[in-house]
Amino acid sequence: MTDMTSxxxxxxxxxxxxxxxxxxxxxxxxxxxxxxxxxxxxxEQGENTSRAxxxxxxxxEALDTIDCGEEIAAKGTKARSINFGNRSSKLCSTNLSSxxxxxxxPYALIIPQNLTEYILGEKFKxxxxxxHRPCKVASLKMNENDAxxxxxxxxxxxxxxxxxxxxxxxxxxxxxxMAGISFTDPKTGEKGDRVTNLAQMVIAxxxxxxxxxxxxxxxxxxxxxxxxxxxxxxxxxxxxxxKNGQEVEGQICRIGAxxxxxxxxxxxxxxxxxxxxxxxxxxxxxxxxxxxxxxSSMSVRIKEVIWSTRFRTHSAIADKVFTRLGxxxxxxxxxxxxxxxxxxxxxxxxxxxxxHIHSPAGGQGMNLGIRDAIFLxxxxxxxxxxxxxxxxxxDADYILHEFAEERHERALEVIxxxxxxxxLLGMQDKKISWLFPISATTVRDWVMWLGGKLGFMRARxxxxxxxxxxx
Numbered sequence: 001m002t003d004m005t006s007x008x009x010x011x012x013x014x015x016x017x018x019x020x021x022x023x024x025x026x027x028x029x030x031x032x033x034x035x036x037x038x039x040x041x042x043x044e045q046g047e048n049t050s051r052a053x054x055x056x057x058x059x060x061e062a063l064d065t066i067d068c069g070e071e072i073a074a075k076g077t078k079a080r081s082i083n084f085g086n087r088s089s090k091l092c093s094t095n096l097s098s099x100x101x102x103x104x105x106p107y108a109l110i111i112p113q114n115l116t117e118y119i120l121g122e123k124f125k126x127x128x129x130x131x132h133r134p135c136k137v138a139s140l141k142m143n144e145n146d147a148x149x150x151x152x153x154x155x156x157x158x159x160x161x162x163x164x165x166x167x168x169x170x171x172x173x174x175x176x177x178m179a180g181i182s183f184t185d186p187k188t189g190e191k192g193d194r195v196t197n198l199a200q201m202v203i204a205x206x207x208x209x210x211x212x213x214x215x216x217x218x219x220x221x222x223x224x225x226x227x228x229x230x231x232x233x234x235x236x237x238x239x240x241x242x243k244n245g246q247e248v249e250g251q252i253c254r255i256g257a258x259x260x261x262x263x264x265x266x267x268x269x270x271x272x273x274x275x276x277x278x279x280x281x282x283x284x285x286x287x288x289x290x291x292x293x294x295x296s297s298m299s300v301r302i303k304e305v306i307w308s309t310r311f312r313t314h315s316a317i318a319d320k321v322f323t324r325l326g327x328x329x330x331x332x333x334x335x336x337x338x339x340x341x342x343x344x345x346x347x348x349x350x351x352x353x354x355x356h357i358h359s360p361a362g363g364q365g366m367n368l369g370i371r372d373a374i375f376l377x378x379x380x381x382x383x384x385x386x387x388x389x390x391x392x393x394x395d396a397d398y399i400l401h402e403f404a405e406e407r408h409e410r411a412l413e414v415i416x417x418x419x420x421x422x423x424l425l426g427m428q429d430k431k432i433s434w435l436f437p438i439s440a441t442t443v444r445d446w447v448m449w450l451g452g453k454l455g456f457m458r459a460r461x462x463x464x465x466x467x468x469x470x471x
Contacts, residue, residue: 008160016040019113024373063374072109093452142326168373227257230283313422323345358415362464
């Protein structure tokens with residue numbers, strides 16, 4: 001935490017939000033040698049929960065460009081396959097090693113969000129920079145003396161004036177709201193938007209007891225009534241928790257499960273007993289607490305719950321991620337505008353959850369936000385240099401429009417992908433039709449089993465998960 005009085009009254013760039021996206025944006029600017037920015041966050045301390053858990057190849061490549069990829073990869077577990085099955089057997093797995101033709105990161109890196117944030121934060125400190133906390137934005141307004149600047153007012157009355165304001169402040173972004181940018185669900189069609197067994201979910205970090213944890217793997221389990229996920233966490237997560245005063249012995253695992261809507265609302269912080277019930281109903285039998293069901297004839301139970309939460313799966317996207325506050329931006333510009341066109345208003349940009357949210361299916365959310373941030377750093381430096389060299393005659397906003405259009409398109413692609421994957425994994429157990437009295441989940445399992453036998457299908461799924469085709 002830093003004293004609010006140490007924050008300057010003005011800056012070129014203000015980054016609101018110091019999660020992974022905000023820190024990545026800051027590090028991208030620093031990598032370009034640009035230091036005239038301030039980053040603030042509303043909470044007193046970051047790295048609060050594990051939440052997002054996977055970093056894919058495309059994101060690691062982006063992190064490599066700001067010299068953070070190796071440090072993050074060294075602290076995670078490199079999963080070469082992601083396995084899917086029913087409660088009693090494995091159906092298929094993605095072959096992430098097949099990505100070695102396309103990337104130096106042919107794996108999914110298992111690393112909790114708070115550890116990723118910690119590593120990015122430490123890298124940020126190495127530059128001698130500081131996150132100002134707690135600084136909660138209350139409102140934005142156009143500067144009275146220069147319409148191309150934005151006054152950002154904090155809850156304590158402090159004001160900072162900036163040419164660029166980057167909203168990296170999450171799904172409930174104050175920056176987005178104050179800029180008047182809408183945030184709605186982009187409907188992708190009947191298939192992508194149908195009701196599934198994953199409309200509400202639980203995720204938790206736990207420790208099992210009653211089994212040898214050495215063979216735990218990245219496993220998704222499908223059943224007629226739900227979906228269950230279990231992922232072993234890297235030992236570096238234990239180290240981070242210990243550093244923060246929480247000693248945890250044993251292998252920590254992330255679990256996640258859908259809870260059918262007919263069962264009512266999920267408790268606010270699901271208890272050990274509640275989570276155990278989900279494992280016994282939807283998880284693989286190898287993790288069952290019922291020894292008569294468990295093939296090992298042993299009872300596997302939750303020993304400790306480190307963290308748990310609930311959420312609804314839904315999607316939303318900002319209708320634009322670049323605008324000018326209260327001004328007239330040049331809509332759709334892709335080339336330099338006519339010199340006579342004057343646009344007024346401070347520049348507002350959105351990245352991460354402030355720009356888009358969607359279900360956790362496929363582990364794409366934080367990945368997309370980090371890539372937004374790093375690519376924004378490149379675009380912002382181009383815009384700053386262009387306006388600095390010829391501020392009165394060059395309209396450089398086309399640079400930010402091109403960035404905004406590309407990131408909006410990438411977000412729509414990721415939302416469609418996550419919806420379709422959610423529809424597949426959370427498929428409800430219904431008969432296909434009266435002509436074919438067979439359940440949809442049975443057909444799904446057959447198709448996935450067959451696809452798992454075909455190398456090109458396993459490689460295709462790995463490519464889709466990696467993000468390499470939609471950076």
